[in-house]
Amino acid sequence: MAAIKDEKEDNKTGKMLALFDIMIHGHPLTKEQIATRFDVNARTANRYLAAIRQYLEEAEKEDGPRRELRYSREDRTYRIAEVENRFISKSELFAICKILLGGRTYSRKDLESLMNRLLQSAVLPEEQEEIKEFVKRELFDYLDPSHGKPDMDQLWEVAQAIKKHHVITFDYTKIGSTQGTPHRALPLGVVFSEYYFYVIALPFGDDHKPDPTVDTRTYRLDRMSDVEETKIKWDVPYNKRFREGVFKNQTQYMFSGPIQHVAFLYTGRSIEAVMDRIPTARKVLQDDGSWLITAELKGEGILMWLLSQGSSVNVLAPATLRERWLTEARKICEQPTVDLKKLKRGH
Structure with a gap:
């Protein structure tokens, strides 16, 4: 008899934990939905809700996050309030997965494992497949980075x-x-x-x-x-x-070095892309439609980006940077034409 009683208590605890897990992720439920989902009567559903309310009150007393079990007369649902700002939403988790894929930091195997763990800890099981569907095609074509994986x-x-x-x-x-x-x-x-x-x-x-x-x-x-x-x-x-933030704002492609005042004219199509690439930049629109961009930057990593912009930029300062930019441009123009068919080519 004791074993049967213990089994019933375990079953009750499991149902209450499952209910709490659903509601803590922001999902409202009616009393009828609780009774149907967990195969209990209305009185038992009431006891589950009372236990959750008591737990939230006790957790708050122990300096836990402030959450309340609230009832909505409009749709007759119960929900744990103020959870939206404490948990990752489906859209946010989808964005995180896309950032991880775009970062190409991990091997495919490690990346898949990491994203699966994020899905399991952040959203309910029935919602995991929806996000997996969005990322699985990109993950299928994902190529491991050449450096292996970070330790x-x-x-x-x-x-x-x-x-x-x-x-x-x-x-x-x-x-x-x-x-x-x-x-x-x-x-x-x-x-x-x-x-x-x-x-x-x-x-x-x-x-x-x-x-x-x-x-x-x-x-x-x-x-x-x-x-x-x-x-x-x-x-x-x-x-x-x-300060990591200041360093990243002032450094391009991780080429550190002394601070230098950089100035160039930009005539490209997206000034927003320039400002995103150089967060410390200041822009002034000129009469001819070009933008004067000035910024204090560390090192000469900015040279790599300036060269990638082709004729959309005209480097003005410092003089040493302008000379290096022009020198590289001349070297590009002087590159010989090579017959591709005569080169060794791998598979």
């Missing part, structure tokens, strides 16, 4: 070192090299850009002090290996702390 444990280890202001040691393999070299640096921040995670760090010498000849360096996470956190602590003054 999330290593990323988290770097993040912890940033929090503690601890120096890390690691081997770093530069582009064109097959072997890593030892490095020691104080990580200041982590930035994601153009398919990769980057660690912005302050290089340290063997004397356990920052290298006075270098400001900061940018390391691609997937080229870092054997990352270890040391006990060396170095506190950066508050007014010199690294």
